[in-house]
Amino acid sequence: MTGAMRVWDYLPxxxxxxxxxxxxALIDRISEIRLRRNAPVVLVLRNTACFVxxxxxxxxxxxxxxxxxxxxxxxxxxxxxCGYTLHSVMDTLKNGYLTLPCGARVGVxxxxxYENGVLIAAENxxxxxxxxxxAWIGCSAALLNFLYVNTFPSxxxxxxxxxxxxxxxxxxxxALSGGFNRRYxxxxxxxxxxxxxxxxxxxxxxxxxxxxxxxxGFQKARGMEMAARTxxxxxxxxxxxxxxxxxxxxRAAFSSGIRFALSVHAANRTELSRKPVVRQLLETGEFSxxxxxNRHTYQYEMIDAAELTExx
Numbered sequence: 341m342t343g344a345m346r347v348w349d350y351l352p353x354x355x356x357x358x359x360x361x362x363x364x365a366l367i368d369r370i371s372e373i374r375l376r377r378n379a380p381v382v383l384v385l386r387n388t389a390c391f392v393x394x395x396x397x398x399x400x401x402x403x404x405x406x407x408x409x410x411x412x413x414x415x416x417x418x419x420x421x422c423g424y425t426l427h428s429v430m431d432t433l434k435n436g437y438l439t440l441p442c443g444a445r446v447g448v449x450x451x452x453x454y455e456n457g458v459l460i461a462a463e464n465x466x467x468x469x470x471x472x473x474x475a476w477i478g479c480s481a482a483l484l485n486f487l488y489v490n491t492f493p494s495x496x497x498x499x500x501x502x503x504x505x506x507x508x509x510x511x512x513x514x515a516l517s518g519g520f521n522r523r524y525x526x527x528x529x530x531x532x533x534x535x536x537x538x539x540x541x542x543x544x545x546x547x548x549x550x551x552x553x554x555x556x557g558f559q560k561a562r563g564m565e566m567a568a569r570t571x572x573x574x575x576x577x578x579x580x581x582x583x584x585x586x587x588x589x590x591r592a593a594f595s596s597g598i599r600f601a602l603s604v605h606a607a608n609r610t611e612l613s614r615k616p617v618v619r620q621l622l623e624t625g626e627f628s629x630x631x632x633x634n635r636h637t638y639q640y641e642m643i644d645a646a647e648l649t650e651x652x
Contacts, residue, residue, distance in 0.1 A: 449468070506535055
């Protein structure tokens, strides 16, 4: 069972029936399930928001027949996702999200609780945005054939939310550590939010290849430092680099000869040029390409890192 399918088990019974009512190809296209207290359920197929009725039929606009989530149902879903103990998830909940054991990230609409100017808790959940993880085996094939047959470069994957950055990184790690071009590269995945591997106790929801080590739950900078020091990887894979501390950890790993495949948030070339973290990464001189994803087409543009650096 994939991580995406496990997510449905947390949902109200009316929603759990949908995978049996809808074509499998349609279910596979669902990227988000949005639940709001006493409001219609929204399914996001790639980047299109739809409503749904009890027969599994998609609707462009909300109608009286739409499936809705009651206040009691939302509370039950939320508590189930927390493992029925808020204390265990409060650290991430204060940052507005949960990560399920299967690797799915859940954005949570909550109210902040401050004490003496310090955020100490989050309460009164009003909405849950469940992002369904997908294993798209082979989605990195063109990228691998272009870049990794005769060379082994470091790359930055850039895109908006829901553009496929994590899915592409996951498949890249799987292929490189799993024997692409008859080489089983030593890959270390630093998986702070447990989205790349979906670790559940002693098993992973996603295949990351046969020569891959995973550090789960560590803050990215700390995880990269540990991976470089103890796992002797040829490549570190890491999602969503955003801070100077993380860039510093990347620089330190480069000094040990390690390559990187990492992602950043940027919708287009203009955003790439404006983001300090992108500038700092490119200034290392270690990255060969920026792979810019289009969230609407799920295609990408390959940008030469040296040319982009000159344009900054």
